[in-house]
Amino acid sequence: METSGQFSMALPSSSAVTPYLAPSQSSVINESGCTGGFTSKDQSAQGYSFSQLAVYHNGTYVKDVVSVSATIKENTSTRFVADGTGSMWLYMDRPNYLGGSITCTGTYEGMATTVKMGMNVNVTTGWNLIDMKMNVTATPSAASMTFNLTNSANHATSWSDSSGNMFAMSSTTPKVGHVPEFHNVLSRIQPFGK
Numbered sequence: 001m002e003t004s005g006q007f008s009m010a011l012p013s014s015s016a017v018t019p020y021l022a023p024s025q026s027s028v029i030n031e032s033g034c035t036g037g038f039t040s041k042d043q044s045a046q047g048y049s050f051s052q053l054a055v056y057h058n059g060t061y062v063k064d065v066v067s068v069s070a071t072i073k074e075n076t077s078t079r080f081v082a083d084g085t086g087s088m089w090l091y092m093d094r095p096n097y098l099g100g101s102i103t104c105t106g107t108y109e110g111m112a113t114t115v116k117m118g119m120n121v122n123v124t125t126g127w128n129l130i131d132m133k134m135n136v137t138a139t140p141s142a143a144s145m146t147f148n149l150t151n152s153a154n155h156a157t158s159w160s161d162s163s164g165n166m167f168a169m170s171s172t173t174p175k176v177g178h179v180p181e182f183h184n185v186l187s188r189i190q191p192f193g194k
């Protein structure tokens with residue numbers, strides 16, 4: 001890592017990723033309270049995705065970092081609204097189209113919660129960077145989160161820890177602000193995660 005906080009890393013080769021590939025039809029969400037699913041044009045395609053990195057220093061785990069930045073639009077005692085952007089890396093063993101949507105409802109920390117996720121991506125063989133657009137709206141009794149996944153043309157991403165502190169910055173300057181716990185939801189619903 002450079003003193004500026006910038007770093008680069010090589011993504012794993014196809015041979016390193018192959019043992020972790022999951023069939024594209026596994027992207028249907030089988031959690032209680034969820035409806036919908038993702039469609040894979042090529043059902044024989046396999047993939048693997050991640051949206052967070054584990055940071056180690058001299059072999060000791062330090063923290064997880066996520067590629068998420070958020071801007072708080074409203075923060076009062078009765079309403080919280082934030083918009084955010086993030087990134088997910090998706091490896092595919094062949095070109096494919098992934099689309100669809102899911103909606104999950106339930107209770108999280110005493111609040112009625114709705115999470116919606118939509119995907120509309122064309123992927124190539126190898127690693128693909130996927131953009132995530134996010135919105136969180138919450139009141140004292142209810143919360144809703146919306147995620148939309150699309151193809152990204154930008155290959156520089158910014159990483160921050162879950163408290164909103166910038167851990168490392170790339171050539172893309174992130175927005176300053178609190179980073180909500182988007183990654184807790186993403187870790188459960190991202191496609192091909194094992």
